[in-house]
Amino acid sequence: MAAKLSERVIESVLVANRGEIAVRVIRACRESGVRSVAVYGDGDEQAMHVELAADAWRIPDGEGLPYLRSQALIEVAKQSGADAIHPGYGFLSENGDFAEAVEASGLIFIGPDASTIRAMGDKVAARRIATEAGVGPVPGSDGPVKTIDDARIEAERIGYPIAVKASGGGGGRGFRVARSDSELEGAFSGSKGEAERYFANPAVYLERYLEHPRHIEAQVFGDAHGTVIAMGERDCSIQRRHQKLVEEAPSPAVTPEVRARLLEASEALARRVGYVGAGTIEYLLDEDGSFFFLEMNTRIQVEHTVTEMVTGIDLVKEQLRVAQGSPLSFGSEVRETRGWAVECRINAEDPGRDFAPMPGMITAYREPAGFGVRVDSAISPGATINERYDSMIAKLVTWGRDRSEALARMDRCLRDYQIEGVPTTIPYHLAALREESFVRQGATTTFVADHPELIPPPFAGEARQGEPVPEAERMVIEVNGRRFDVAVHGTGTLQASAASAKRKRPGRTSGSGQSAPKSTGDNLVSPIQGTVIRVAVEEGASVAAGDVICVVEAMKMENELSAHKAGVVSSLTVEVGGSVKVGDVVATITGE
CATH class of the missing domain: 3.30.1490.20 (ATP-grasp fold, A domain)
Known part of the structure; x- marks a missing residue:
């Protein structure tokens, strides 16, 4: 296997993703002398990853989200002359069938092989494998x-x-x-x-379900020559809806003794499945220092940035090396990390409404800067946070010689960050990272629920909605006598919109504005924009305050809309598959 891989050369990579991770991979390709190919779906024609790549192709029409159309992506890769596909994270990154199809088509899948993805992607099978490797699950x-x-x-x-x-x-x-x-x-x-x-x-x-554990994960990397190295741990305990908000490396709760056991167990598990590439093994750490296997993510992780900051290793460039059969460029010395790193996921969400996603247009945007500061994003003024995808705007990362310096630098950067047009998680991050117990010893996974006093008031205003994307203009052009039928995006309406935006600088969203929509009287109104995926009651049903009326999916999150008062549901204005906007009446609840 190693001999076969040693002959593989990657000169061009199709990045089968969007947003900040696509930008991250494209930059790594540039530094490695590898040509990058971006793909895009509707609404992403002028996205940053499309502009930065050496080449860009529209994903052919089909069912579902464009970045999930596996066969279409493979065909585009072959047409574009790519040698390999990098899946990023999310979408198809942990899909064994996709990895297998990529390799079967003669392309290189930048990640572990299909059998490993399937084995560790099946959470039940992964628990058995972890047990066999001596890593006990919950x-x-x-x-x-x-x-x-x-x-x-x-x-x-x-x-x-x-x-x-x-x-x-x-x-x-x-x-x-x-x-x-x-x-x-x-x-x-x-x-x-x-x-x-x-x-x-x-x-x-x-x-x-452990009540007050910490969420700890180990970054592992393997090559085709049998080397597996656990690079250190990350602490990802501050979460909402079981999804991470803050990550740091190393963990303030992991002692040298626990770290040694954790990393040895992680290497044993990765070797058990012959792991090749970047992966993350997640654990729950109990108060007594015991840890339990949760799952393995067979891809680059969102929070890989903090490991990069404390080890000095570019994990994405390392993925490119290993995919070509090269041995790891580092050894176990990476366990001796340098300093401390903290990451805050800056999301378009309203913490005051239970972190409800709030898609819309970024009207003003300025990133913080300075020594020990990193921002991974794909945003610029005028960009739209698309309701079909994740709510992340950026990953803000700071490094310090110790934890207190990294946290102080993060506090300064959060205050320097300017984002207007949509609410963000920045106010919550500022409060959470100053909370006394977090500063002293970090957090457990119940931190958000245990500290309701840190939740800021609901966003006072409405997310700025972007202009509708106009239809592409069809044109016929000639180049050196050859005729081309082309689609041109970004003319007409978009130019007028851009000119209008330059003439009128938007005011700060943190200032006064329209009050957030509230359910008053008999009407239950939606605080978010999204798609109804479940209706929990029927007209005529009696409900108590707090009973779920419907579930709205927005930006890959499920949000329960609950009755604001007790009574009878006299009318329902939503149905499964329908859309709701901020302020829409969902149901009318009258007195019993």
């Missing part, structure tokens, strides 16, 4: 749980609280918690439904 079911009756039997054996988790998922999708038997059915059905929507696999399993 106590749970031995396999998928098919029915609610089976789930009740398993829950009694394991003990409450119970985590119901998608077998084929990750990233917080298909994750529900039941603290008692009365909550189990709702958690079970909710997890299965989300797993089916996101992973086309409704299988779920059960785990014991």
Whole structure:
């Protein structure tokens, strides 16, 4: 296998992703002397990753999100002359079928092989492999749980609280918690439904839910010559909806003794599956120093940046090297990390409304700068946060000689960051990173729920909506006598819009504006824009305040809209598959 890989040369990479990770990969390609090919779908014609790449191709029309059209992406890669495909994170990055199809087409998949992705992507199988490697998982079911009756039997054996988790998922999708038997059915059905929507696999399993653990993960890297190195740990405990908000490396909770055991266990597990490429093994760390295997992510991680900052290793460039059969460019010395790094995920969300996603147009944008500061983003003034995709605007990373310096630098950068047009998580980050217990010892995974006083008031205003993207203009042009039929984007309406934006500088969104939409009287209004994926009640139903009326998906997150008062649902204005905007009336609830 090593001999075969040593002959592989990558001269051109198709980046099968969008946003900041596509920009990150394109920059690594540039530095490596590798030609980059971007792909794009509707609304991304003028995105930063498209502009930075050496070449860019529209993803052919088809069903679903364009960045999930695997066969279309492979065809574009071949047409563009690419040698390899880098999947980034999310989308198809942990899809074994895609990795297999890429290699079968004669291209190189920049990541582990399909069998490894499948083995570790199936969370139930991964638990078995971890056990065989001597890395104990959290106590749970031995396999998928098919029915609610089976789930009740398993829950009694394991003990409450119970985590119901998608077998084929990750990233917080298909994750529900039941603290008692009365909550189990709702958690079970909710997890299965989300797993089916996101992973086309409704299988779920059960785990014991630890109440106050830390979320610790180890960065591992393997090459085709049998070398596997665990590069150090990251602490990702501050989360909302089981998705990370703040990450740091190293962890303030990991002692040298625990670190040695954690990294040795991580290397043993990666060797067990013959791991090649960048991967992350996630654990729950208990207060007594014991740790339990959660899952392995067979891709580059969002928070790889903090590991890069404390090791000095460019992980994406290393992926390019390893994919060509080269040995790792570093050894176990990377465990001796240098300084401290902290990352804040800057998202277009309203923390005051339970971190509801708020897509819209960025009307003004200025990144912080200075020594020890890094910003990974794909945003510029006028860019739109698309409701079809993730809510992330940027990853803000700071480095310091120690934790206190890194945190002080992060505080300064958060205050320097200017983002207007949409609400962001910056106010929450500022409050959280100054909280006394976090400054002293870090956080557990219940930090957000344990400190409601840190949640800022709801955003006072409405997210600025971007101009509709006009249809492309069809033109016929001649180049050296050869006729081309082309589509031209960004003319007409967009130029007029840009000119208008230059004439009128928007005011700061942190200032006064229209008050946030509130449910008053009989009308329940939506605080977010998105798509209705579930309606929990029927007209005529009696509800109590707090009962779920419907679930709205916005920017890959599920948001429950609950009754603002007790009464009878006299009318429902939403249906599954329909769209709602901020301020739309969802239901009318009258007195019983």
